[in-house]
Amino acid sequence: MERTPAHPEVTMAKALNDGLRRALERDAKTLLFGQDIGRLGGVFRVTDGLQKDFGEHRVIDAPLAESGIVGTAIGLAMRGYRPVVEMQFDGFVYPAFDQIVSQVAKIHRRSEGRVIMPITIRIPYGGGIGAVEHHSESPEAYFAHTAGLRVLTPSDPQAAYVTIQQAIASNDPVVYFEPKRRYWDKGSVDRTIDPLDLREVADPWRARILRTGSDVTIACYGPMVRTCLEAATASGDVSIEVIDLQSLSPLDFDTIAGSVERTGRLVVVHEASRTAGIGAEVAAVISERCFLSLEAPVTRVTGYDVPYPPSRLEDHYLPDLDRVLDSVDKVMAY
Amino acid sequence: MDESGRNGSAVQLLTPEGERVTHPTYDISLTDHELRGLYRDMALVRRLDAEATALQRQGELGLWASCLGQEAAQVGSAHAMGTSDFAFPTYREHGVTWVRGVPALDILAMLRGVTNGGWDPNAHRCSLSTIVIGNQALHAVGYAMGITFDGADAAAIAYFGDGATAQGDVNESFVLATVFNAPVVFFCQNNQWAISQPRERQSRIPIFERAAGFGFPGVQVDGNDVLAVMAVTRAALARARGGEGPTLIEAYTYRMAAHTTSDDPTRYRMASELEVWRLRDPIERLKVFLARQGIADRHFFDSIDDEGDLLADEIRVGVRSMPEPPAEAMFDNVYCEPHPLLEGQRASVIDYLASFVDPVGR
Numbered sequence: 031m032e033r034t035p036a037h038p039e040v041t042m043a044k045a046l047n048d049g050l051r052r053a054l055e056r057d058a059k060t061l062l063f064g065q066d067i068g069r070l071g072g073v074f075r076v077t078d079g080l081q082k083d084f085g086e087h088r089v090i091d092a093p094l095a096e097s098g099i100v101g102t103a104i105g106l107a108m109r110g111y112r113p114v115v116e117m118q119f120d121g122f123v124y125p126a127f128d129q130i131v132s133q134v135a136k137i138h139r140r141s142e143g144r145v146i147m148p149i150t151i152r153i154p155y156g157g158g159i160g161a162v163e164h165h166s167e168s169p170e171a172y173f174a175h176t177a178g179l180r181v182l183t184p185s186d187p188q189a190a191y192v193t194i195q196q197a198i199a200s201n202d203p204v205v206y207f208e209p210k211r212r213y214w215d216k217g218s219v220d221r222t223i224d225p226l227d228l229r230e231v232a233d234p235w236r237a238r239i240l241r242t243g244s245d246v247t248i249a250c251y252g253p254m255v256r257t258c259l260e261a262a263t264a265s266g267d268v269s270i271e272v273i274d275l276q277s278l279s280p281l282d283f284d285t286i287a288g289s290v291e292r293t294g295r296l297v298v299v300h301e302a303s304r305t306a307g308i309g310a311e312v313a314a315v316i317s318e319r320c321f322l323s324l325e326a327p328v329t330r331v332t333g334y335d336v337p338y339p340p341s342r343l344e345d346h347y348l349p350d351l352d353r354v355l356d357s358v359d360k361v362m363a364y
Numbered sequence: 365m366d367e368s369g370r371n372g373s374a375v376q377l378l379t380p381e382g383e384r385v386t387h388p389t390y391d392i393s394l395t396d397h398e399l400r401g402l403y404r405d406m407a408l409v410r411r412l413d414a415e416a417t418a419l420q421r422q423g424e425l426g427l428w429a430s431c432l433g434q435e436a437a438q439v440g441s442a443h444a445m446g447t448s449d450f451a452f453p454t455y456r457e458h459g460v461t462w463v464r465g466v467p468a469l470d471i472l473a474m475l476r477g478v479t480n481g482g483w484d485p486n487a488h489r490c491s492l493s494t495i496v497i498g499n500q501a502l503h504a505v506g507y508a509m510g511i512t513f514d515g516a517d518a519a520a521i522a523y524f525g526d527g528a529t530a531q532g533d534v535n536e537s538f539v540l541a542t543v544f545n546a547p548v549v550f551f552c553q554n555n556q557w558a559i560s561q562p563r564e565r566q567s568r569i570p571i572f573e574r575a576a577g578f579g580f581p582g583v584q585v586d587g588n589d590v591l592a593v594m595a596v597t598r599a600a601l602a603r604a605r606g607g608e609g610p611t612l613i614e615a616y617t618y619r620m621a622a623h624t625t626s627d628d629p630t631r632y633r634m635a636s637e638l639e640v641w642r643l644r645d646p647i648e649r650l651k652v653f654l655a656r657q658g659i660a661d662r663h664f665f666d667s668i669d670d671e672g673d674l675l676a677d678e679i680r681v682g683v684r685s686m687p688e689p690p691a692e693a694m695f696d697n698v699y700c701e702p703h704p705l706l707e708g709q710r711a712s713v714i715d716y717l718a719s720f721v722d723p724v725g726r
């Protein structure tokens with residue numbers, strides 16, 4: 031594909047950094063809080079240079095205490111701040127799970143709408159980087175299952191730049207999953223737009239149709255979007271529509287159902303384990319809503335129901351282009 | 365613990381017999397009006413507590429967590445707070461929420477089951493009851509960090525019990541409070557029992573001594589002595605507001621009632637223990653002191669009893685007449701911003717209930 035980018039190509043990590051910078055500029059009550067995010071700039075450098083430019087009271091290095099980070103973010107939110115906290119890796123969010131599920135998700139409701147929790151919880155997630163245990167997990171379903179939370183995941187630099195700012199601006203708590211193996215993928219990012227003006231950008235809570243097709247719909251998100259776009263390009267005669275779910279809570283079933291009513295086939299792809307995952311929910315709702323349009327059962331291509339395997343095995347665990355196309359073939363042959 | 369009810373070095377200004385004593389570090393000077401006010405609040409909170417317990421027995425409340433015996437610790441510490449300070453209570457701090465001005469019926473609403481909250485935290489500068497043990501200690505530290513960032517003259521106070529000191533969140537809150545020098549006071553009511561587990565099951569050393577390991581002062585106070593509690597908490601709050609960081613206060617007291625109305629303490633503790641603590645009653649000792657000093661007379665005490673009767677009537681009538689929330693109220697305030705899936709579920713509940721010949725739940 032040949033094209034001239036209208037805007038500079040940057041990595042997703044840089045796009046997130048720019049988005050965080052704009053959020054810090056926009057609202058003096060926005061704070062970043064996390065382990066190693068200041069002088070180091072975060073282990074993935076997503077917050078690189080922000081402490082230098084905004085100071086130690088805006089970009090705050092935290093002690094090594096995940097529950098403490100989220101718990102104090104709640105108190106800061108009650109004081110009128112808009113905290114953006116970083117969990118260093120997916121597998122390290124669990125110490126904070128209690129505060130997220132028992133408090134962040136419930137305080138607005140408990141207060142009968144009087145207290146807001148505009149907290150963004152950034153979590154680099156997913157595998158494919160050859161990491162040790164606890165550094166490659168996809169725990170998004172836990173959070174999507176929790177009422178009171180919203181869950182977003184970007185799939186490319188432009189989406190990252192826009193949605194991180196939308197997440198921070200939201201008065202609801204947002205768990206923001208960053209696909210860590212796509213941090214260094216480049217894409218053009220238009221930074222002249224205002225991410226908070228929905229006349230200029232898409233609603234972050236809607237799925238995005240990234241490629242249109244007529245035979246099979248693939249619904250995916252985060253790190254799997256690039257994989258699925260590559261599969262669609264490689265699919266030969268089969269015309270594949272690729273939907274980036276982007277918002278995992280709430281899920282945008284209208285966009286998926288509209289697509290499936292045209293294609294008659296749906297494959298859901300995610301890295302996370304299969305059972306009770308996002309794919310199960312998508313399959314259930316689409317089976318209900320599109321029963322008469324379906325030419326084949328909704329199929330899932332996912333990680334397996336095992337702990338994330340040692341890195342020498344992760345290529346077998348992670349859905350890849352071949353596994354996606356294998357499922358496409360099966361739904362076409364059904 | 366010696367016979368005066370002190371545990372080692374616990375600060376005491378009023379003995380169980382109602383005798384005013386001095387302490388080398390802590391003192392307090394209150395007007396007669398303020399002293400009578402402390403008595404009034406403690407007596408009314410005890411009446412509220414008794415009425416709520418009775419209402420639970422009558423099936424009008426789902427549960428009640430009594431603060432019987434802890435009135436001095438709660439009322440004294442809450443009276444030490446300024447209007448700009450912010451309290452983070454558990455589910456047992458009825459004395460704190462009362463002093464923060466939360467109406468009695470709002471205190472009972474959660475256990476009536478009509479809400480998970482009950483009052484406006486910002487209006488009363490008092491967070492809602494936190495039920496997960498220890499979570500709120502971190503909220504208080506975060507709030508206090510915000511006070512620092514704002515450059516404001518205020519402090520936060522986190523309430524928790526002896527059981528909570530074993531929780532990770534409370535220990536993390538100690539770490540965060542010190543490293544950010546947050547203006548926060550940790551107010552631990554050691555009421556000796558975490559449901560059935562004694563303090564020895566939570567900590568090998570007296571609770572207040574644990575502060576030293578985190579790098580901030582800890583002080584133990586006779587939690588049944590309202591004057592000492594108020595003096596110690598005032599000093600800790602002043603220290604916090606003055607930029608000197610956190611303090612841990614261990615208010616040594618006793619949970620005179622069961623953990624909650626669902627609990628049966630006869631299975632794990634001796635009745636004789638209760639008798640010992642009955643002699644250290646926080647309200648009785650202040651009453652003796654006020655009467656002996658001529659600060660209050662029979663007329664005053666009778667008037668408080670009458671006020672208690674009125675409060676009890678208000679609670680009984682008010683609890684029974686709390687409106688039943690409509691079914692679809694469960695969808696309210698889950699999110700601030702539009703959520704189409706939830707709105708769809710709300711509509712389906714309304715349609716389902718309307719589909720009955722005799723609509724229910726409306």
